[in-house]
Amino acid sequence: MSKIDLTINKEGLLHNIQKAKENNIIIPTIAQMQNPDLIPEKIKEKLTHTGLWDVDPVNLFRISWHNEAKESGGLYQKTPNYVEIPSSVSGVPCRILAMSGKWFPTGCHKVGASFGCLAPRLVTGQFDATYHHAVWPSTGNYCRGGAFNSKLLACDSVAILPQDMSKERFDWLKTIAGQIIATPGCESNVKEIFDKTWELKQDPSMMIFNQFAEMGNPLWHYNVTGYALSDLFENVKKPGQRLAGACFTSGSAGTMSAGDLLKERYPGMKLAVGEALQCPTILDNGFGGHRIEGIGDKHIPWVHNVKNTDMVIDIDDEDSQRLLRLFNCKEGQAYLKSLGLSDEQIEKFTWMGISGIANVLCCIKFAKFYELTEDDVVVTVLTDSAVMYKSRVEELNEMYGAYSAQAAELDHNLHMLNLKTDSMLELTYPERKRVHNLKYYTWVEQQGMSVEDLNAQWYDTKNTWDAVHAQAKELDELINAFNDEVGLLKAL
């Protein structure tokens, strides 16, 4: 089954409608996430006195790249929040625009991917909120987003994540998730997470939302992240500039689907996937542990449209760690000031989490490889921000001692300006096929997917990827019908 199953379960649906009535829940549509002008004024009025992270169902309407950058009371803006990396910092002449996920509830855009996975099953009644527990297997942010959405939608949740993920992830989850399960290992130990989900599946009340396999994940990113990146480019481009590329490190590869939309709109551009050099699965069929939290899990996610991926770029995890320190220590920030950055720009550099920095490094390597100029623009996202990694910066300070202006200059030169076009590959047809074929070992051998569906992903784009992307319309119809039955929207 390549498309999302939207078959109605009448009993579950009736239960969910009743639960939504009791808990004051109105579900936003994908169209509203693309264009906040479609959100009713009464909802916006409520948002003006609601905090960004408040556990209030109205915050479902903040699953949007267009949120104002405000901790509380924010509404929407035409151009999504972004950080532009000036050439004095990147060392390349092209423009690099990184769209910020910090201004989503939970401080991370993964709350959108989890909405994309849960919403179809909730509004069809396949997930019965009076019976099922929503299980969110992840390396952290997706299960944070899943637990948050579950709470807003009055559903029970179970978060599964590796025990070595950052303290911030666990601390916050404890306040939101019904249950937390820590599996052995670090960032790249996803097999252990999958094993746990098979165990939990024995209990029929546990419904698993596996972001690596759920097509709701790419549906959301194609229709929401892709549109937002296109809005960003259109709103800030200067005369004569073209979109040359998009680079995204891959965890579940959901974000990569934004690239599918961009390639349709800007046919000349190229789409690159990033991963950690210490776990070079796409580049080299390789494996290993690494420190770029949220990405690179020793397998190719089922939802990665590999055939549409033009390049793979590997990033040394040491580069992203060193730059995290540079951007978030006062000595590093003073160094950035000496490069001519304004206080606002320096503040915005804290909007980059570790994988966000890796994304920017991918853009720089991409720009060097294609010898991009001032007329070129490369886009990416910042999945979360440095707020999620304060403990990591402290660990680095303990490990290396106090930071200094000299160390900052050295880090900038060594870990950014000195980047080379090594450990990256333009993917030819056979190389893409080689990467796609790796899915067989995880998904067909271990996780119960069929060879027919695997082949369809490669040979039948129209009835797989394109069909899933187009399901947003059908999903919106179901969401509208759900809201009508609940009756709260009409009564606003």
Ligand SMILES: Cc1ncc(COP(=O)(O)O)c(C=O)c1O
């Ligand atoms: C911090 C961080 N960066 C990047 C990613 C990768 O995003 P995607 O799963 O859409 O590939 C994730 C995914 O959870 C993440 O948490």
